Amino acid sequence: MKNKIITLSIFSMLLFKGYNANSQTVKAKKQNKTTRVKSLSSEFDAKIDKLVAQMTLEEKIGMLHGNSMFSTGGVKRLGIPELKMADGPLGVREEISRDNWSAAGWDNDFATYYPASGALAATWNTKMAYTFGNSVGQEMRARDKDMLLSPAINIVRTPLGGRTYEYSTEDPFLNKKMAVPLIVGLQDNDVMACVKHFAANNQETNRDFVDVQIDERTLREIYLPAFEAAVKEAKAYSIMGAYNKFRGEYLCENDYMLNTILRDEWGFKGVVVSDWAAVHSTVKTLKNGLDIEMGTPKPFNEFFLADKLIAAAKAGEISEAEIDKHVKRILGVLFQVKAMGGKDRVKGSIATEAHYQDAYKIAAEAIVLLKNDHNALPLQLNGVKSIAVIGNNATKKNALGGFGAGVKTKREITPLEGLKNRLPSSIKINYAEGYLERYDKKNKGKLGDITLNGPVTIDKLDPEKLEEAINAAKNSDVAIVFAGSNRDYETEASDRRDLKLPFGQEELIKKVLAVNPRTIVVMIAGAPFEIEEISKETKALVWSWFNGSEGGNALADVLLGKVNPSGKLPWTMPREIMDSPAHATKSFPGDKTVTYAEGILVGYRWFDTKNIAPMYPFGYGLSYTTFAFENAKADKKEYDNDDIITVSVDVKNTGKVDGKEVVQLYASKSDSKIQRAAQELKGFKKVLVKAGENQKVTINVPVKELAYYNVTSKKWVVEPGSYTLKLGTSSRDIKKEVVVLIK
Template sequence: MKNKLIYLSVAIAFVAFTSCKNEVSAQSDSNETKGYEGKEITAEFDAEIDKLVAQMTLEEKIGMLHGNSMFTSGGVKRLGIPELKMADGPLGVREEISRDNWSPAGLTNDFATYYPAAGALAATWNTEMAYTFGNSVGQELRARDKDMLLSPAINIVRTPLGGRTYEYLTEDPFLNKKMAVPMVVGLQDNDVMACVKHFAANNQETNRDFVDVQIDERTLREIYLPAFESAVKEGKAYSIMGAYNKFRGEYLCENDYMLNKVLRDEWGFKGIVVSDWAAVHSTVKSLNNGLDIEMGTPKKFNEFFLADKLIAAAKAGEVSEAEIDKHVKRILRSLFQVKAMGGKDRVKGSIATEAHYQDAYKIAAEAVVLLKNENNALPLKLEDVKSIAVIGNNATKKNALGGFGAGVKTKREVTPLDGLKNRLPSSIKINYAEGYLERYDEKNKGNLGNITSNGPVTIDKLDPAKLKEAIDAAKNSDVAIIFAGSNRDYETESSDRSSLKLPFGQEELIKKVLEVNPKTIVVMVAGAPFDIEEIKNKTNALVWSWFNGSEGGNALADVLLGKINPSGKLPWTMPKKLMDSPAHATNSFPGDRTVNYAEGILVGYRWFDTKKVEPLYPFGYGLSYTTFAFDNAKTDKKSYTVDETITVSLTVKNTGKVDGKEVVQLYASKSDSKITRAAQELKGFQKVLVKTGNSETVTIKIPVKELAYYNVETKKWTVEPGNYTLKLGSSSRDIKKEVNVIVK
């Protein structure tokens, strides 16, 4: 969603070997989302809808197809049809905005819970947390009397520089869909619509308003569409948001192939397609090619493409009234589905409650990733500690608001410093020093949404007085904790980052503090990868936190002090250097007017593992305060047919001294494949709590159809027969057990 500066933004088939293969109609899913099945839009009210449409004038119908305020589309008051009321929501329900401009409405009753960003949610690797997230936000949305949440954003993380990486989930299509479905179901269980975005291939902010994305069909199907397909087929999402960019030459809000042929004809989508704000470029073409509602930034609402221009086109016979009726009926069906119409009791909801803050805490606590812990530096042992230096602007920085994406107005945002004050005994003195200043070069800040290097330009020289204060605090304390990384003004919608370098001179600060106090723990607060190799090599303890919600500081303090055993795993690969990442190694980011996804199916860890490139931290990586042993890996049998399900089981033993959660990750590999494949692909995962000294049996089910590749020639998902290796580990680079199966 664009903020007030949006309107400043400038407006091959893959040939595969196909003999001797088993074709399957669609890729189906394994067991992690069982129980998360959405409710289908029904035809229950169709007769009533037909009666309503028959009474409407052309102008009333078209009034429903475009924004009539910043976050509503039109209703028909005389027929009892309400406006469709929307709210932004990647971090929780956005504050109320004025009807005709981006300024806040200035209400006192629109405070909400600030939830961890989607990158944090993905780092939990826990589908129950995804449902909790959706359900909790859904209750808040209803308490604000809204019908649609403009969330979740489920685009693939293609480049570590992406301005919205914090808001997206992961680089992996399987993990993406497994987290997206419960979020959608949780939301919609509260009589609201999830608006799943941004459909599709919207993987950069640079030139996003016009860049033409070129992706071969197999890559599109295997990497960029699975989460959307699952959100529609399993989650039964009631709305989809069309993206800004072009795809294969056509804008995505008027793209017949994507909106009609794939979304509706193939997947059976019954809901409504909403444009991103000011992402529409035509009238008749947009309507005919599948757009239902045009939303936008301030120009007069009647000047939208689907407003007066559509009335004129209909009167000139350029578009039929039957076509207009089709879109109106979709909207009415969705309004009936969420009980905005029809007189049924609707969920009332609740907002900014203690229960919701605790939902945010639970997600945040499971999201924190322990990257390094030498000499058991963590959890902190407080017996001989009388003082702790807390250093860094990020110790006190708040991230609920900020940047050019949608934030949350909240009464509670516990910062890392607050969290330590809340959790440390009063006998321990906290010596706080800001350390670095968050400063931007106002003269050279560039144009938002233009090109990558024109994102926020930072001033990276340390302030001598602030540096001295930090060094003195570290010298005079038993332990130091530096809170470094990023924030939501630096990582932001509408501009990608220009490099992986830590901003504001933080790297120099960290090195200087480590020189005077080797007992220094480094905590990164950020939503996307940074170049932290030197820091990793110098410090004993490195922790990754996120834009982690209202209770983020308390959750982080509980991890540092050992009340919570960290169980987060990275949802993307952290490269040693930018050019190791596939979009950069192939010189195919950001493109100019066109971007060709030259890395194909080798996105994220698929590239690193296939090309044998060593990452700084691999996909799925995360340590614990305990240790785990995997044993006794086996399948229920040795060979399977296409319609069967492989059941894999193994024992996870906690061999350490504290209870902990481990994520068992299952990757599939086929070394003798006749087609191009990644070295391995995630096909299952399970998070399990194992008490110290105990063992738990983990079972992961994989439908054989999940092993399919997309056959471009037959336009079908195809399972190649032969031998497959199923690898079980705790990251993509830490495979502990393997089992082999045969697919007939």
């Protein structure tokens, strides 16, 4: 471009400028702190127009549907490559065959297994979100992929959701604040994020056809904010349409969602990809906003946007100009990630020690300390000669498993391996499996039926395994039980039956506690369980996750005190399922239709507004040290609509070890003229405070974040008046309050 800055076209500006250009502080420093907007404008538009003019109808339509399991057609004679995709909620999926789900059998597609999104959300650390995206992006490029089918940012509406481990959080604010840096980190590596599943995709039961009914205010305030931020702030290049219907129309052909909201209101100029086999029509699908149809069960030329579309175009049912519009969008994102255009593209790297360390850092900050009576943790090893390690989850690997995208990895440190790596050789480990992971053989692998019909777990403990566990606990100074779930039990395509621990684990834990009071319980799971009895009886309770390649090492470091836990729950853990809003309102799972009867009162909003005591509240997590909040104040007393409220508080570490605390800011308006939740998360910041020291924490809250969606005016409105800004360490542990006036 000879150092000339060319004015960006509307197409390029809306899609490509924004967050990616002006938010990368690291890159900005390397460019002498100057921010340059890439000239991806008239040059590209002209090239795209020229390419489209040379293409046949068949070549154009070949780009609009899968030509393999994870790619779309290119046009070799014109230098247009296939658009190559990969699944990736836990890292880059292994290579599979072009025309079926079997593994391709490569020996160079091993990848890093990263902590699941629930774990990432539990860090409450936006820097970790960027690290996650950036690290996965490098692995994508090492595998020569263009589009990562991730992140999944739907709201956790029910604790029973099969994808709760992947959907991360029940709160729209936390969702968007974690999603944006992840997407930016990924796309910094010349890779498209495909943000999914748009939208209102909050259950696996009947997911292929259930018609979701949500009132407009709830849709806007709860279920869309993370997607809107992904488009407007992170400049995501791709969105994936969901399986389900919304207000009577399938979401991959939903004009209101894909055209009115996504493109007209939000200005999205990227591509919309279907979930696999989620398309149900040809002309309607294309006109209503979908660009690429993906799927499996039939030959690729039989897709709705393949031979059927060619026939529809030749019959005059759809114009070639309409088809061109979608082809141009695909070419636009291919240019953006440098799959075309001859520019230097990120080469990437995969399964490196640096990436394993990225996974470790996330895992270490994700682990949540739920209970720690009498400082049972960290483990004091003085005088300890033996430790009983009990439970199938001590050795269970979760990189692969269940239905959905796993990772083929060379490294997955289990909890038992982590302890062996970290404990002195003088301490004997007495391992006992304790319980067997068993299902009713008749229903094993019957996907989609865990909620209602099976596979029924066999919860009766094996007498021999139980005896081994009790003997190990009796004959050890300390016992650690690793319980919870796994990715065969928590899985895409199946919601869980209930909140009970499977496989007889509760009985096992109680019997181990009876013979060894120095028993620590560690839960490994992606979603809540009913653990009130266990919580009462054990002195120490830890929550870990499907926590990546280094999960076992991170967990051992927390148990032994090398790492001070700083994770916070990204969802509410109810005492029982009927306390949870979707179940209390009897609006889950629905039959052909599901109505979100709880409205805006999702997650902690319901518990806090209805004064229902949770087992563990949203945002909860303990530390090996203690913190005090002092001197909370706002920079002013009155604010206008366009102002930013700056709230500061001093966080003092009053304990004896360094630790990280998450300052959470909730907004409340008690005299509101509209229905509101008792409080809503509107800011948070994670900070390291050394023992005995003080850190001033500042949180900026744009006044517009206090707005509600006015259905009548179809606008976001900030209600004037007095607001209470509450600072705390969970939704139920508010330390300080600041009152401000909005004019």
